[in-house]
Amino acid sequence: MPSSPVPSRATPRPTTLRDVAEAAGVSIKTVSNVVNDHPHVRPEMREKVKAFIAELDYRPNGIGRQLRQGRTGLVALALPDLTSPYYGELASTLVDVARERGLTLLVEQTDGDLDREREVATGFPVRLVDGLIFAPQSLPVDEFKQRRDTTPAVLVGEYGEGSGFDRVTIDSVDLGDRAVRHLLERGRRTIAFVGDKHRDAVRPPVVAQRIEGYRRALRRARVPFDPELVRPLAEWTRRDGAEGATALLRDRPDVDAVFAANDLIAFGVVHALRGLGLRVPQDVAVLGVDDVEQAQYSAPTLTSVALDRSEMAEMALRLLSDRLAGYDGPERLLTVTGRLVVRESTAG
Known part of the structure; x- marks a missing residue:
């Protein structure tokens, strides 16, 4: 003492x-x-x-000491929607992986809004951070290429080709191909894609790639592509999925399978089919993307193309850690592929 x-x-x-x-x-x-x-x-x-x-x-004062050393140990994570099961699970995984590397994540929700994404790209409100992990949805690639903020950044998702920044991307062409191939192997021939989106008459990369994979699988099976079966939605939510499926079946009662752009849409589709007196999968098979936790517990359980959030988090933090350690080489691209998880919604 x-x-x-x-x-x-x-x-x-x-x-x-x-x-x-x-x-x-x-x-x-x-x-x-x-x-x-x-x-x-x-x-x-x-x-x-x-x-x-x-x-x-x-x-x-750890932050003050780290600032004097040129590091804060803080990394900004900017995601579109933390209420989304997919992004919520991804954020949780990234927090855990960052902690293992001695980093703390500061999370910013952009809602996919262009102005908020611009703020993130230009360094506000994520100043005083060592790096940025960013999943944009609306920001034009050319704008991101011209950002003046020198904070190292890693882009996550299908966005960002040609940006010049390190990226962890998803092979959504293969994902769409794999999903539709599975439905075709189940004997389905009138397969709808629910979840098309346009911004200024241009499909976002995630949508464009999944539709490209959808069409590639149909081509291989010599099934004609029917543009009427590609159905747009305002948002990728359960409600929009249910409303979209109701309109789809009203227009096209011959549909025997639905490839939903994500699991939330798929849950809404299943709900709508039940309301229409149709059985899943006997009358209409349903398949989603992301394999969120609810997919294992829905009724029926949902077939989904799983994306490995742990692998994505490890890749993103590895790329960022390299930059923080002084790597100054050209942009790098790491790709995550989907894994089909077959459950009751397509098993019949």
């Missing part, structure tokens, strides 16, 4: 270096050297100062 008197304070406030120095009877520089584990401090002096640090419950 320290033998010198401990300074009293009328009002509670954080203990400072000066408080410890006064209590220990040493200079502020000596306390700083102990806190920062500098080697040129006599062992007995080090122990004395540590005793006062413990007694006064002094907690170093």
Whole structure:
């Protein structure tokens, strides 16, 4: 226990270096050297100062020290929608992987809004971070290429081809091909894609790639492509999926399978089919993408193309960690492929 008197304070406030120095009877520089584990401090002096640090419950300002060293240990994560099971699960996995690497994630939700994505790309509101992991939906690639913020960034998802930044992408062409091939192998021939989207008459990459895979599988099986079976939705939600499926079956009662752009749409499709008196999969098979946890517990359980969130998180943090360690080479691309998980919604 320290033998010198401990300074009293009328009002509670954080203990400072000066408080410890006064209590220990040493200079502020000596306390700083102990806190920062500098080697040129006599062992007995080090122990004395540590005793006062413990007694006064002094907690170093880690962020300030890291800033002086050029690092904060903070990484910004910008995702479109944290209420989405897919993005929520991805965020949770990234937090865990970052913690294993000694990093802390600051999470920003953009809602896929163009202006908010621009703020993220230009460094606000994610200043004072070492790096950025970003899943844009609306920001034009040319704008991201021209960003002036020098914070290292890794893009996650189908967006960003030609951006010049490291990317962890999803092979959504193969994903769509694999999904539709499975439905064709189940004997389905009138297969709808539910979840088309357009922005300024252009499909976002994630949609364009899944439809390309859908068409490729049909071509291989010599099944004619019917544009009427590609159905647009305003959003990729359960409600939009249910409303889209109801309109689809009203127009095309011959549909015998639905490839939904994600699992949430698929859940809505199943709900609508049940309301129409149709059985899944006997009358209409349904397949989604993402393999969110609910897919295992829905009724019927949902066949889905699984995306390995752990693999994506590991890839993204590895690319970012390389940049933070000084790698200054050309952009790198790592690709995640889907894995078909067959359940009751297509098993009949």
